[in-house]
Amino acid sequence: VRRGALLYEGKAKQVYATEHPERLVVAFKDDATAFNAQKRGVIAGKGEVNSAVSARLFGLLEAAGVPTHFLKTLSPREQLVRAVQIIPLEVVVRRFAAGSFAARYGVAEGEVLEPTVLEWCYKSDALGDPPLNDDTALALKLATPDELRALRRLALKVSEVLGDFFASRGLELIDFKLEFGRAPGGELLLADEISPDTCRLWDRQSGERLDKDRFRRDLGGVEEAYQEVARRVLEDA
Numbered sequence: 616v617r618r619g620a621l622l623y624e625g626k627a628k629q630v631y632a633t634e635h636p637e638r639l640v641v642a643f644k645d646d647a648t649a650f651n652a653q654k655r656g657v658i659a660g661k662g663e664v665n666s667a668v669s670a671r672l673f674g675l676l677e678a679a680g681v682p683t684h685f686l687k688t689l690s691p692r693e694q695l696v697r698a699v700q701i702i703p704l705e706v707v708v709r710r711f712a713a714g715s716f717a718a719r720y721g722v723a724e725g726e727v728l729e730p731t732v733l734e735w736c737y738k739s740d741a742l743g744d745p746p747l748n749d750d751t752a753l754a755l756k757l758a759t760p761d762e763l764r765a766l767r768r769l770a771l772k773v774s775e776v777l778g779d780f781f782a783s784r785g786l787e788l789i790d791f792k793l794e795f796g797r798a799p800g801g802e803l804l805l806a807d808e809i810s811p812d813t814c815r816l817w818d819r820q821s822g823e824r825l826d827k828d829r830f831r832r833d834l835g836g837v838e839e840a841y842q843e844v845a846r847r848v849l850e851d852a
């Protein structure tokens with residue numbers, strides 16, 4: 616494949632056309648933002664870590680029956696993916712209380728959530744990704760009722776598969792964010808990325824945070840945490 620025109624540049628990735636209209640190249644950047652881009656920085660090596668970790672996890676999910684946009688790795692920070700129309704919903708899955716959930720409801724971080732909590736946010740930088748419920752998502756025509764049901768089922772499947780996988784690597788999957796897209800035929804595909812940028816991952820022994828919270832909260836050891844996640848996720852790849 617040839618990398619063509621830059622179609623889109625986001626906070627953490629660039630998307631390029633290819634000679635094939637149904638294939639795109641995604642390039643992962645080292646740039647990091649938090650709190651709706653109010654905090655900005657660079658995490659050295661993040662692009663390579665996130666691309667490699669995400670590729671591995673999407674491969675696992677595909678094998679477990681979750682359709683994804685991922686096709687193949689092109690270079691350490693570039694992937695070939697299927698073109699999709701992104702559904703403007705961030706699908707947040709919470710297995711343990713943390714972050715904005717812990718703050719909003721006044722519960723301690725690390726408390727187990729039964730059942731696992733699924734939240735939708737409207738993907739809009741201008742509005743700061745506001746949370747919404749099913750009725751709001753339907754009234755705003757962001758997805759159909761069938762799509763919302765399918766997104767919920769797929770997101771919970773991802774939680775099961777990745778929760779078990781990370782546990783086998785000594786990591787507790789606390790919460791994470793997914794994005795989905797529609798393939799040309801309407802099929803829902805898992806898109807975007809799954810990485811320490813989009814998951815909270817805590818060491819199961821020490822409780823140490825090995826994810827973007829180190830950047831958000833100025834905890835130090837940011838690069839080291841990303842490298843450690845890559846080491847554990849990729850050790851037998």
Ligand code: C5P
Pocket residue numbers: 705707713714715716744790791792812813814815827
């Ligand atoms: O900040 P909050 O607790 O709502 O985040 C929940 C989960 O979703 C975290 O794993 C966080 O990394 C992820 N997230 C994300 N992108 C956003 C918002 C949250 O990846 N825009």
